[in-house]
Structure formats: C-alpha cells, structure tokens
Amino acid sequence: MRLMLVEDSVSLADQLIPMLREHGYAVDWLADGRDALVKAHDDPFDLVILDLGLPGMGGLQVLRQWRAEGLGVPVLILTARDSWSEKIEGLQVGADDYLTKPFHPDELLLRVQALLRRTHGNVNDSRLRVGSLTLDEQRQSVWQGEQEMTLTGAEFRMLRYFMHNPGRLLSKGQLASHLYDNESDRDSNVLEVHVNRLRRKLGKGAIETRRGQGYVFIGGDG
Amino acid sequence: MRSIGRRLGISLFVSLLLAGLLISQGALWWLEREQREALSDSLRDDAAGVLTAIGRGQNDELTLDPTRLHPAYRRPLSGRYFVVEVADSRWRSRSLWDATLTLPGLPGMDEALQPGPGSQQLLRYRGEYRMNDQPVTIVVAQDYTPVMTAYSRTRTAVLIAWLVVLLALAVVQQWLLRRGLSPLRQARKEIEQLRGGQRNALNEDVALELHPLVLEINRLQRHTEQQLQRSRHALGDLGHALKTPLAVLKNRCNEPLKTADPALHALLEEQLGQMEATIRRALGRARVAAGVTASNRFCPADHVPLLLTTLERAHHRSLQVVVEGDQLPAQPLERDDMLEVLGNLLDNAFKWADSRIRLTLDDRDGHLHLCVEDDGPGIAPERRQQVLQRGQRLDERTPGDGLGLAIVSDTVAAYGGELSLGESAWGGLRVELRLPVPAAGSYSEAP
Numbered sequence: 226m227r228l229m230l231v232e233d234s235v236s237l238a239d240q241l242i243p244m245l246r247e248h249g250y251a252v253d254w255l256a257d258g259r260d261a262l263v264k265a266h267d268d269p270f271d272l273v274i275l276d277l278g279l280p281g282m283g284g285l286q287v288l289r290q291w292r293a294e295g296l297g298v299p300v301l302i303l304t305a306r307d308s309w310s311e312k313i314e315g316l317q318v319g320a321d322d323y324l325t326k327p328f329h330p331d332e333l334l335l336r337v338q339a340l341l342r343r344t345h346g347n348v349n350d351s352r353l354r355v356g357s358l359t360l361d362e363q364r365q366s367v368w369q370g371e372q373e374m375t376l377t378g379a380e381f382r383m384l385r386y387f388m389h390n391p392g393r394l395l396s397k398g399q400l401a402s403h404l405y406d407n408e409s410d411r412d413s414n415v416l417e418v419h420v421n422r423l424r425r426k427l428g429k430g431a432i433e434t435r436r437g438q439g440y441v442f443i444g445g446d447g
Numbered sequence: 448m449r450s451i452g453r454r455l456g457i458s459l460f461v462s463l464l465l466a467g468l469l470i471s472q473g474a475l476w477w478l479e480r481e482q483r484e485a486l487s488d489s490l491r492d493d494a495a496g497v498l499t500a501i502g503r504g505q506n507d508e509l510t511l512d513p514t515r516l517h518p519a520y521r522r523p524l525s526g527r528y529f530v531v532e533v534a535d536s537r538w539r540s541r542s543l544w545d546a547t548l549t550l551p552g553l554p555g556m557d558e559a560l561q562p563g564p565g566s567q568q569l570l571r572y573r574g575e576y577r578m579n580d581q582p583v584t585i586v587v588a589q590d591y592t593p594v595m596t597a598y599s600r601t602r603t604a605v606l607i608a609w610l611v612v613l614l615a616l617a618v619v620q621q622w623l624l625r626r627g628l629s630p631l632r633q634a635r636k637e638i639e640q641l642r643g644g645q646r647n648a649l650n651e652d653v654a655l656e657l658h659p660l661v662l663e664i665n666r667l668q669r670h671t672e673q674q675l676q677r678s679r680h681a682l683g684d685l686g687h688a689l690k691t692p693l694a695v696l697k698n699r700c701n702e703p704l705k706t707a708d709p710a711l712h713a714l715l716e717e718q719l720g721q722m723e724a725t726i727r728r729a730l731g732r733a734r735v736a737a738g739v740t741a742s743n744r745f746c747p748a749d750h751v752p753l754l755l756t757t758l759e760r761a762h763h764r765s766l767q768v769v770v771e772g773d774q775l776p777a778q779p780l781e782r783d784d785m786l787e788v789l790g791n792l793l794d795n796a797f798k799w800a801d802s803r804i805r806l807t808l809d810d811r812d813g814h815l816h817l818c819v820e821d822d823g824p825g826i827a828p829e830r831r832q833q834v835l836q837r838g839q840r841l842d843e844r845t846p847g848d849g850l851g852l853a854i855v856s857d858t859v860a861a862y863g864g865e866l867s868l869g870e871s872a873w874g875g876l877r878v879e880l881r882l883p884v885p886a887a888g889s890y891s892e893a894p
Contacts, residue, residue: 308786313786
C-alpha cells in the first residue's frame, strides 16, 4: 500500500513516516500543496494523508482540484482545524475521513486501515478478510482459520496489497508502484522472491501466475 | 418614545388650524367693514333723498312732500326711518310709528348701533344742510339686523366649510406623512430582516436623507462579518500553529518513552492533555458568533443530513439514527455555531450509543428546541454538572473527551439559551437545548 503524506511540519512528518513504514506502508512525503497536486497523477497512490494548512496551495484547494480532475484516490484530512463546519467542508469537497490534531498515532493507523478497507469494498468488517485468510494488521501476521502465520515486513506488505485486490490481475509494475515509494529500490526479481515465499506459506494455489501479464491473488483456499 | 410621524402630524395640523382661523376671521372682519361702508354710502344717499323731498310751501315755509319719499318710509316699522328738524318743527317718517329715534349728537355716520323699534338695531346718519337760510338736520336710520343675521349665517357657513376642509386636509396630510415616512418604515423592516438573517444588506436605493444612514449600517454589517471571518481565520491559524507541535509532542509520548521513563511520560501526557483541552475550549468559545447574517443561517433541512453523513463516515458504526423536525425552515441562528453544537452532541451520541440515536428539532414559543438522545450508558446525575463545567474526560477508553459538551454549553450560554442533561427513554444520555430565536416577525406597524 502506497501512501502520500502531505504535511508541512517537518517534525511531525519525521515521526509519521517511520511509523507508517514500520506498519508496512510505502510513504512519499510532500510538504508543498502545488507539488502534491502534480505528484498524485505521477504515481498510483492508494491513499493520501492531507494537511490543510499547506504552503503554496491550501489542502482543500488541492483536494478540490484533484476531484475536479477526476482523481478518486481516498483522502484522509489531517488538520488542526477542528470545527464541525470545517470538517463538513472538507468532506463535501471530497475527503473520505477527517482526523484532527493532536491525535494519537494509533488512531491515524486505524483510520488509514479502515479507509483502505472501505475503499476496497469491505465496509463493515474491522479486519481484512479474503476467503479463509484474515490479516492482522497490528501484528503483521495472517490467520488461516485458527492458525497464525508470521510474515516478514515485505511479505506483509505484499499480502496486504493482494488481499485488498483479490481476483484482480496485478502486473509486476503495478505491484512495485504500490509497494515501494520513490526512495526504495525496485527490482522485479525481489517481487518474484516474495511471491514465492507467500505461496510457500499460504499454499501453491494462493497466487496464480499469468505468464507475461502478472499475478492474480486467489486466497487461502486456492 | 417620540414618534417623528406623530410630531410632524400634530405640528402641521396646528399650523393649518391657526392659519385657517386667522384667515377666516380676517376675511369676516373685512367683509363686515365693507358691508358697513356700503350701508353708510346708501344712508348718505337716503339723507339726500329725504332732502330732495323738502320743498317750499305757499308761505315760503319749508314743507315735506311725502310723495317724493321712498315707500319704505311710509310702511310702519319697515326698518328705514328719518327725522327732519327744521327751525322749531320736527318731521318724523311714518314708518317710525310710535317709536322715537334718538338723534346722534354729531353729523356724519354714527358708528354705534342704536336699539330701535322692535328688536331692530339701527345704523344712523346725521346730515346738516341749509335751506332758505335755515339749518336743516336730517337723520336717516336703517335696521342693521338683517345684515347681522346674514353675516352670522355666513360666518357659520364659513366655519363649517373650514372645518370640513381642515378635516380633509388632515386626512390628506396623514396620508402624505405616511407616504413620506414609508422609506423609514421600509428601512426598519429591512433592518429587522437583516437581524433575522433574511437578507445580507439593506437596499441602498433609498431616499436621499436615509442614504448615509443605510450606507453606514451596511458598512458596519460588512465590517462585523469581515471581523468575524478574520478572527475565525486568525483562531484557525493559531490553532494550527499550536496543535501541530502538540501533535509532535504527543506522538513522542509513546510506548518506548513509557518504558524508559514512566514518570516523564505520565507528566508529559497529563500536561499535553491539559494544553490541548485549554486550546480547544478557548478556540471553541472564541469561535461562537452568536449573531447571524443571511449567508450563514442554520438550515436544518440542508445541514442536518450533511452533519449525519459526516458523522457516519467518521464513526462508521451501524447505528439507527432517527431525525425528527429537520424539515424546519432556515433558522436565524449562525450556521457554524449550530453545526458545532449539533456536531459535538451527535459526535458524543455516535461514540456512546449502543444502537440508537434520536435527534429532535422543534421551534415553538420563540425558541429552537434541540434534543439528542442515545441508548448508551448515560451520565450519572451527580456528574452532569461537572461535565459541563470543566470539559472533563469521562472515559479514557473512547477517543475524544467530554470537552464537546463544554463547548456546547459555552455556545448555548452565548446565545442566552438553556442546556439540560437528563436520561433518555432508552436509559442513555438525553441532552436538551433551548435556544431563543430572534423573531423575524417582531416588526410591528406603528403610526
């Protein structure tokens, strides 16, 4: 899952980026509204965490323009402006959730997880489930029925992206762009290695390979 | 209170009345004088007429030839009389009958009226002539009462006519006054609407005299709006400036710190919590506008669904939310304030409710009644007052705190309303608000 963090406070960004990465998200950080406006079109972000008080261009204006341009990426507004009229304005412009500062870091993580789940169609479930597989995003592990399997960070990240997109054909490029931010090395061999490791843990049929096209995630019962 | 309309009306009426009385009295006086003038002319002619009837007899003495006299002198009490004195003889007109005519002492017109036969009032003229070297004194008199009767009838007619005209003038004047003052009434109505939030500004296309006033009111209104905008923005900026560092500190106050230095962690957490609560409460309090303009009126039909959508998105809980009375017309209460109040109340309800929330809106007897009920745990009666006063955190388990209720309480206080906490029918919390609504229809017709 690849996130864009638009926040002009360096110290806050310095705290949030490691925390988010630790929880398996690829994070691109931008501090200027105008940069964010362009950047959102360059890379396929799964979610944007947007501050409202930005230099260059206000967060609301950025969001309004994204929506006008037809960009549907889920947006979580992170702001100090906490009046209800401002919250409503934010959501009317097209934000999907709203978190006011100061906030508890866990709260941000929960909101991000919930928003991603909702965007991928799991509305009322508090956990990410595909077939018999259940992902524990706190512990970064996966449950197959009653059995818990530990995952490495890279495996967790990949499995989460697969589980958000079950049954869809995902090319290697697509996987890479959603799993790595601009600071990471992108090596398609590494992707294959992780896919194979996941197959070993979840069963051979969990991930199908379509030669020359990419992968399709089937789930634990495949 | 003094009324310009009434004062203008009274002074105009009085001036009309005075002018009318003066003119009519003057006219009547002048009329009477003319009448007397004409009468004295005719008396002088009468005296000359009598003189021509005096002739010389056979013995060269002076005699009066009755045939040459005006017939009225022969008809008894006809109202026209004469007395002629020649040497030692005195002739009286037959019309005098048995009455006597006192002669005025001086020649010419006698200004005073002399009571005559019957109830007649006589006007007399004394003429001195010489005939045959003898002095001849002729006094003619005429009854003045017919003139006086006619005069007083005229006076009555004039007075009645004048009263009718005065009445008509007074009515016309009132109508003119009303019409003249109607821009004032219109302006007052518009000010009422402005206050009630039904319009943004007063119409500037008004009478010349009102124009500066209307411009000034509009300027003040704009100024107030801008001031509110500015201070809200400044507060937002201040909030932003303070809360981001707070967020950084709060994030630093994490699990590793707790294991490394539990005392520091506890201290930081408590102090940061207090700072956050203080900032939020102060910002909330300062944000309350408690005034209203048309552009930002609270419109339940639009704003309540919006708020509910926002809350459902933020909480994503499957609760049964019932709303009653959200089809009320737009209320003259400030939109942001009402959103803040309802947002905080509903936010609490969404946090604490088990499965059901009910929001009731109702406007009756000049107040907007709001009621939010849930089926959550509620607040114990002895703690309710405490919650409103200090913005206490009631439960550490649910994110957010009791600050919402304190902000609501501040806003309600700014509006001069009432807030009461109670128990809902489902055993949860019931928050009831009663906010006075500035009546837009309080404008009353006054003269």
